[in-house]
Amino acid sequence: MLAEKYAQEIQTILAKYPPDQRRSAVMPLLYIAQRDKMYVNREDMAEIAEILGITPTEVASIVGFYSLYYEEQKGKYHIQVCTDLPCALRGAERFMQELCSRLNIRPGETTADGLITVEPVMCLAACDKAPMFQVQSGAGLSYHENQTVESALALIEQLRSDATRKRGRDSHV
Amino acid sequence: MSKEKPPYILLRHRDIPDLDNLEVYRQNGGFKAFEKVVTQMEPAAVTEVVKASGLRGRGGAGFPTGLKWSFIDNKSWPHYVVANADESEPGTFKDREIMEGNPYQFLEGVAICAYAVQANVAYIYLRGEFWNLAASLDQHIAALEAAGLLGENLFGSKYSLRLYTHLGAGAYICGEETALLESLEGKLGQPRLRPPFPPSYGLYGKPTIVNNVETLANVPLIIERGAEWYRSMGTEKSPGVKIFSLSGCVNKPGNYELPLGTTFRELIFEHGGGIPGGRNIKAIMAAGASSSLIVADERALDTPMDYESVPSVGAQLGSASVIVIDDSVSIPWLIDKTTHFFRHESCGKCTPCREGTFWMSHLTERIANGRARREDVELLYDVASQIRGKCLCALGEFSIEAVLSGIERFRSDFDVAVGEVQTAAHVEQVPASD
Numbered sequence A: 001m002l003a004e005k006y007a008q009e010i011q012t013i014l015a016k017y018p019p020d021q022r023r024s025a026v027m028p029l030l031y032i033a034q035r036d037k038m039y040v041n042r043e044d045m046a047e048i049a050e051i052l053g054i055t056p057t058e059v060a061s062i063v064g065f066y067s068l069y070y071e072e073q074k075g076k077y078h079i080q081v082c083t084d085l086p087c088a089l090r091g092a093e094r095f096m097q098e099l100c101s102r103l104n105i106r107p108g109e110t111t112a113d114g115l116i117t118v119e120p121v122m123c124l125a126a127c128d129k130a131p132m133f134q135v136q137s138g139a140g141l142s143y144h145e146n147q148t149v150e151s152a153l154a155l156i157e158q159l160r161s162d163a164t165r166k167r168g169r170d171s172h173v
Numbered sequence B: 001m002s003k004e005k006p007p008y009i010l011l012r013h014r015d016i017p018d019l020d021n022l023e024v025y026r027q028n029g030g031f032k033a034f035e036k037v038v039t040q041m042e043p044a045a046v047t048e049v050v051k052a053s054g055l056r057g058r059g060g061a062g063f064p065t066g067l068k069w070s071f072i073d074n075k076s077w078p079h080y081v082v083a084n085a086d087e088s089e090p091g092t093f094k095d096r097e098i099m100e101g102n103p104y105q106f107l108e109g110v111a112i113c114a115y116a117v118q119a120n121v122a123y124i125y126l127r128g129e130f131w132n133l134a135a136s137l138d139q140h141i142a143a144l145e146a147a148g149l150l151g152e153n154l155f156g157s158k159y160s161l162r163l164y165t166h167l168g169a170g171a172y173i174c175g176e177e178t179a180l181l182e183s184l185e186g187k188l189g190q191p192r193l194r195p196p197f198p199p200s201y202g203l204y205g206k207p208t209i210v211n212n213v214e215t216l217a218n219v220p221l222i223i224e225r226g227a228e229w230y231r232s233m234g235t236e237k238s239p240g241v242k243i244f245s246l247s248g249c250v251n252k253p254g255n256y257e258l259p260l261g262t263t264f265r266e267l268i269f270e271h272g273g274g275i276p277g278g279r280n281i282k283a284i285m286a287a288g289a290s291s292s293l294i295v296a297d298e299r300a301l302d303t304p305m306d307y308e309s310v311p312s313v314g315a316q317l318g319s320a321s322v323i324v325i326d327d328s329v330s331i332p333w334l335i336d337k338t339t340h341f342f343r344h345e346s347c348g349k350c351t352p353c354r355e356g357t358f359w360m361s362h363l364t365e366r367i368a369n370g371r372a373r374r375e376d377v378e379l380l381y382d383v384a385s386q387i388r389g390k391c392l393c394a395l396g397e398f399s400i401e402a403v404l405s406g407i408e409r410f411r412s413d414f415d416v417a418v419g420e421v422q423t424a425a426h427v428e429q430v431p432a433s434d
């Protein structure tokens, strides 16, 4: 249950909005759920609906509308490459194609180990530092700018070893 | 020969190290303006100074800021201020630099605006990708509360103010102010029918001022140094400085803070170092992907970048996100990028925009891939023209700017694209990028 695990955080979020406008907290609460599992499942949506006094359908429609929420489990790390116009003028499409072929996937797909999903996204407000991408994971979002395929692959190796180490640790509990 | 660079006004962190530290910001005069308005000025007098400065909104529309503040409805309470930090227009990356490098000047601007309209709560709506930025703003807000610069009974007065960040979740349309307010209310980010406008009916149906980050970041120095000082920069109708986000085919892309009225030539060739690889400039987009395509001839290059001059070359200044396009770029390819963007970002509320962007992207893809006939270009022009004037918000209009101007002004690129057709086009699959 989110309400127990993140009680403090949820209180802080609810306090930002007028008491009769709890619904405003739906997006921040969805972020809590997503950070927990890397996607938002039905149970979490139902729980958020209950906390806010709205229907689960209303919560689901929010999840569907906004592109940063996921309804299904994909890779643990989403490498989101900006291929929008300004970045594309600086080689971002070639960069993404090459990165994908080095990972043996096509854009939008997830690597065989289930860890890395590479996908094109719209402008991330870093157009002067293309090629660039953001990594979305349970830990949040991070920007990686002025990238080369080599620097991106090095980062992916790092993410993979982090994931292996974490899995090793989890299996001890 | 380059002129000596005057001190920065918005990107002051480039002159002053560690300006994102509250102590450093205060040593450089920070929060003096906020203290002055709260302790010495009537709210309406603050609005008058901003009005006199001629400051215009930097989010795209260029609406006079002081005038907007004066529209706040004093019969309905409470009032709110919402800073628009959604920054999602392709080619725009200025608000992010302000919030990262000079966050306190922005926050002080929010605070002064809130005092001017007597709001006790202000929200900063950031695009979801600015996750880390929101966390750092939260820390800066906490530092301000700890220093007694935000909170209850500020400077011994009766005035109280709280600031909160709120993260969006990946929707360009939430930059449109009424969609933003819907989103902040926890609803789908879809624009409202206007009027009523936010200063009378905004967040939770209450009077609300929505301003762009850069707009607000101007305010502390306008209060500190006066409207006359601000008017000494820029042009008569577009006073002050602007941050131009320069991107695309240019040697030194980046943010350039320059007086409004600086020419495209100075920005692109003097500051931006010109076009790489010895290529020639072909076109300019002045307002990101929402812009029409300006033919980059000598006259266009000598055009001042201000709200009143850019229309003379068939475009708008908008957010001043200048995308440079060189002669290696095919315009059909370019408009295929922009139509895909708008198709992806249409909120779907009105049919002409939802269906129109779908069909445009379908056609541009076919044309860009050399699988179209001449009639497809005519059809594209037709579909785009049908969208004009039929939409609830400006996104629909934005989506056709590059398409119509591209076909009108770069026709030969389309002739080349359709000349390559070998077989009659078959039914296309839906583009893979969504």
Ligand SMILES: Cc1cc2nc3c(=O)[nH]c(=O)nc-3n(C[C@H](O)[C@H](O)[C@H](O)COP(=O)(O)O)c2cc1C
Pocket: B056, B057, B058, B059, B060, B061, B062, B063, B065, B084, B085, B086, B087, B088, B089, B172, B173, B174, B175, B176, B177, B178, B210, B211, B212, B213, B215, B216, B393, B394, B395
């Ligand atoms: C589709 C669309 C997207 C917009 N995106 C932004 C944005 O990301 N940031 C912004 O400040 N204004 C954006 N605007 C403009 C806002 O609606 C509004 O005019 C602005 O926030 C007002 O602030 P200003 O007067 O300080 O410019 C957008 C408008 C439209 C129609």
Ligand code: SF4
Pocket: B173, B190, B191, B345, B346, B347, B348, B349, B350, B351, B353, B354, B391, B392, B393, B394, B395, B396, B397
């Ligand atoms: S014009 Fe497009 S984005 Fe704007 S409200 Fe209509 S469908 Fe939504």
Ligand code: FES
Pocket: A082, A083, A084, A085, A086, A087, A088, A122, A123, A124, A125, A126, A127, A128, A130, A132, B090, B091, B092
């Ligand atoms: S176009 Fe890629 S970050 Fe703006």
